Amino acid sequence: MNEDVVRLLSPEGERIEHEDYPLEADHDQLRAMYRDIVLARRTDVESTALQRTGELGLWCPVLGQEGVQVGAAHAMRSHDYGFTTYREVGMFQVRGVDPVELLHLYRGISHASWDPREVGLGIFTIVIGSHALHSVGYAMGIQRDGADDAVLSCFGDGATSTGDVHEAMVFASVFSAPVVFLVQNNQWAISVPVTRQARAPLSVRAAGYGMPSVRIDGNDVLAGLAVTRAALDRAREGGGPTFIEAVTYRRGPHTTSDDPTRYRDDGEVEHWASLDPLDRLRRYLEAEGAIDEEFTARVAAEAEGLGERLRAAIRGMEDPEPLGMFDHVYVEPHRQVQADRAAMQDYLASLELR
Amino acid sequence: MSTQEFALPDVGEGLTEAEIVRWRVTVGDEVSVNQAIVDIETAKAVVELPSPFAGTVSGLLVSEGTVVPVGTPILAVEVRDREPVLIGYGVAHEGTRRRRLRTAGPAPAEAPAVTGGPRAKPPVRALARTLGIDLATVTPTGPHGDITREDLQRMSTTRDTPGSSSTVSIAQSATSGVPAIRLGEVIPVRGVRRAMAEAMVRSMEQAPHVTEWVDVDVSRTVELVERLRGRADFEGVRVTPLTIVAAAIVRSLRRTPIVNATWHDLPDGSAEIEVHRHVNLGIAVASPRGLVVPHVPGVDRMSLRQLAEAITEVTERARAGTLVPADSVGGTITLTNVGVFGVDGGTPILNPGEAAILAMGRILDRAWVVNGGLAVRPVMELTLSFDHRIVDGAAGSTFLADVAAFLHDPVD
Numbered sequence: 001m002n003e004d005v006v007r008l009l010s011p012e013g014e015r016i017e018h019e020d021y022p023l024e025a026d027h028d029q030l031r032a033m034y035r036d037i038v039l040a041r042r043t044d045v046e047s048t049a050l051q052r053t054g055e056l057g058l059w060c061p062v063l064g065q066e067g068v069q070v071g072a073a074h075a076m077r078s079h080d081y082g083f084t085t086y087r088e089v090g091m092f093q094v095r096g097v098d099p100v101e102l103l104h105l106y107r108g109i110s111h112a113s114w115d116p117r118e119v120g121l122g123i124f125t126i127v128i129g130s131h132a133l134h135s136v137g138y139a140m141g142i143q144r145d146g147a148d149d150a151v152l153s154c155f156g157d158g159a160t161s162t163g164d165v166h167e168a169m170v171f172a173s174v175f176s177a178p179v180v181f182l183v184q185n186n187q188w189a190i191s192v193p194v195t196r197q198a199r200a201p202l203s204v205r206a207a208g209y210g211m212p213s214v215r216i217d218g219n220d221v222l223a224g225l226a227v228t229r230a231a232l233d234r235a236r237e238g239g240g241p242t243f244i245e246a247v248t249y250r251r252g253p254h255t256t257s258d259d260p261t262r263y264r265d266d267g268e269v270e271h272w273a274s275l276d277p278l279d280r281l282r283r284y285l286e287a288e289g290a291i292d293e294e295f296t297a298r299v300a301a302e303a304e305g306l307g308e309r310l311r312a313a314i315r316g317m318e319d320p321e322p323l324g325m326f327d328h329v330y331v332e333p334h335r336q337v338q339a340d341r342a343a344m345q346d347y348l349a350s351l352e353l354r
Numbered sequence: 355m356s357t358q359e360f361a362l363p364d365v366g367e368g369l370t371e372a373e374i375v376r377w378r379v380t381v382g383d384e385v386s387v388n389q390a391i392v393d394i395e396t397a398k399a400v401v402e403l404p405s406p407f408a409g410t411v412s413g414l415l416v417s418e419g420t421v422v423p424v425g426t427p428i429l430a431v432e433v434r435d436r437e438p439v440l441i442g443y444g445v446a447h448e449g450t451r452r453r454r455l456r457t458a459g460p461a462p463a464e465a466p467a468v469t470g471g472p473r474a475k476p477p478v479r480a481l482a483r484t485l486g487i488d489l490a491t492v493t494p495t496g497p498h499g500d501i502t503r504e505d506l507q508r509m510s511t512t513r514d515t516p517g518s519s520s521t522v523s524i525a526q527s528a529t530s531g532v533p534a535i536r537l538g539e540v541i542p543v544r545g546v547r548r549a550m551a552e553a554m555v556r557s558m559e560q561a562p563h564v565t566e567w568v569d570v571d572v573s574r575t576v577e578l579v580e581r582l583r584g585r586a587d588f589e590g591v592r593v594t595p596l597t598i599v600a601a602a603i604v605r606s607l608r609r610t611p612i613v614n615a616t617w618h619d620l621p622d623g624s625a626e627i628e629v630h631r632h633v634n635l636g637i638a639v640a641s642p643r644g645l646v647v648p649h650v651p652g653v654d655r656m657s658l659r660q661l662a663e664a665i666t667e668v669t670e671r672a673r674a675g676t677l678v679p680a681d682s683v684g685g686t687i688t689l690t691n692v693g694v695f696g697v698d699g700g701t702p703i704l705n706p707g708e709a710a711i712l713a714m715g716r717i718l719d720r721a722w723v724v725n726g727g728l729a730v731r732p733v734m735e736l737t738l739s740f741d742h743r744i745v746d747g748a749a750g751s752t753f754l755a756d757v758a759a760f761l762h763d764p765v766d
Contacts, residue, residue, distance in 0.1 A: 261400070
């Protein structure tokens with residue numbers, strides 16, 4: 001990994017002081033971050049297995065990227081709002097969304113089942129980069145409400161090549177919107193390496209928009225926490241947007257439909273496994289005396305229970321009624337949707353579905 | 355103990371089958387939940403599948419190297435019923451899972467018992483309503499006990515008196531006016547034939563055609579062709595009367611360029627006429643695959659020799675079936691040689707988007723009045739159809755007369 005990144009925790013788990021980004025986290029919060037990474041990882045492993053046994057149509061593995069996700073989500077205040085792609089399992093873990101809810105989309109049960117206003121996280125966005133615009137729109141709304149909230153906008157290296165992200169950067173910068181762009185540069189946009197997306201580090205692009213940028217070690221949960229917190233605070237105080245490039249790695253496939261062995265070396269995956277975000281946090285906390293075997297065993301048991309709960313829950317999920325797809329298109333009744341619904345109802349009535 | 359079977363799942367968004375590459379367990383092995391049991395290869399990836407069960411492997415139901423459809427049971431596991439490992443799995447096979455397996459698996463050998471009324475697809479139901487047939491009275495012959503369109507047709511013909519008018523109308527209504535039984539040879543309409551049909555209908559629907567004709571003494575054209583064939587600078591070049599007619603078109607368009615034009619209907623309901631700067635001459639060719647109209651672009655900038663070569667080249671490619679799509683798009687006016695079929699003329703239909711088409715007939719020795727007396731002269735009939743939205747009678751007639759005049763007295 002390039003050495004020009006902000007890092008508060010070495011791969012060996014040693015604390016590194018950084019003059020701009022002091023670590024403000026007590027042992028309770030550090031332990032909570034450890035637990036969140038373990039549980040997010042368990043959700044990921046179990047969901048992959050559920051897809052492989054035919055219970056989910058698709059899953060987007062997160063292995064390797066949980067560090068920055070958990071760190072950044074811990075930097076958010078309760079009223080802050082996040083917009084994510086479909087891979088931010090770590091953030092949903094931190095914000096208290098039941099992992100069972102994450103599976104609804106991938107089983108084809110519903111588009112999203114959590115209340116974004118309640119948890120402060122939007123629904124999964126499959127379209128690459130479009131939610132960068134939603135993020136800036138929400139942030140400009142905060143501005144007009146005169147609130148001191150801030151928005152965390154998460155997307156990947158591939159999304160930085162889209163027009164939507166460019167437009168979002170322009171608006172955010174020009175209007176000094178209280179938004180933080182957190183780019184998880186996981187090196188691969190499916191099979192396209194980041195070197196085919198940018199000649200220079202992605203963070204360099206921010207200068208063109210007139211916004212500050214920071215490159216961080218995305219496998220360092222503490223850097224994720226400290227840098228994101230500083231950027232969110234700057235945003236809520238009227239300082240405008242910040243671009244954070246978290247240099248990390250997707251160790252699994254892009255989705256369960258992807259076969260990464262076709263486009264990358266095992267050696268690359270092994271290298272990044274040696275930089276695992278959970279390992280280094282555990283080493284640090286053990287050295288600090290913040291966790292012991294009893295604690296890690298308890299979290300491990302909790303994770304096993306989560307896996308069993310996910311397996312049980314997915315088999316208890318009822319298939320939705322076909323007409324349910326018309327229910328949440330608009331907040332208020334809409335003539336076209338009502339007509340479509342009636343047509344569908346007639347069609348279904350004409351079938352013998354027995 | 356009970357046996358649970360693991361059916362091959364769709365692991366890749368719409369895959370239908372996978373190859374069993376390698377078993378990671380054998381019969382008698384103890385397996386735990388999520389333990390890797392088998393590697394499979396799909397159209398998208400090689401993936402390992404985890405076991406959804408804990409227990410003892412009692413059967414590998416598919417051998418390595420075999421490709422099986424999604425939904426095929428591949429592994430059997432003896433599960434100890436009181437084993438608590440299977441939290442959440444006890445009711446697994448009661449709910450949605452079983453329904454999915456049934457749809458993915460092979461069709462049942464016997465039609466399932468029909469409950470709640472006869473089975474038929476919505477279009478068949480609609481046809482039954484039209485024909486006034488109660489579906490409950492129809493004997494189904496389709497898969498899964500479905501009533502098919504044919505079942506209805508058979509019923510409707512046995513119900514009515516053979517030969518009565520209602521039988522005929524029912525047999526026709528089922529397939530929108532086409533008789534259900536055709537005694538003649540059936541030629542499918544596709545490819546070049548379909549393109550020709552669509553172009554002709556479009557042209558006749560959109561362009562009001564006017565057709566004019568004139569006979570011309572082509573003695574000097576015939577002489578010119580002979581002379582050119584003997585010239586050293588035309589050696590190896592195929593010169594025919596068609597070459598001279600093409601040159602006559604180019605020459606005549608100088609006076610009436612409106613004949614080389616296209617009508618455009620605009621989205622706002624108005625229209626425009628585009629008079630082309632250059633002449634792209636379409637040549638109608640009867641190719642083995644049907645009528646094609648490749649064009650020779652930019653004939654207005656060609657010498658007679660270049661014109662002859664270009665026409666030869668494109669017609670040969672048309673007959674060889676090696677035209678590319680660009681050859682058939684972008685013509686501005688068309689020449690068709692019906693004379694090669696031994697006729698004099700006709701009422702040619704415009705190539706869509708063009709304002710005129712000229713047909714040249716056979717060259718036949720006829721009695722011709724020359725200087726007040728009868729003479730025998732080679733005579734050709736020219737027929738011009740033009741789009742009367744673009745070209746009025748004066749312009750069309752002038753153009754046709756100019757072509758005739760050139761052929762009567764070609765200026766080399």
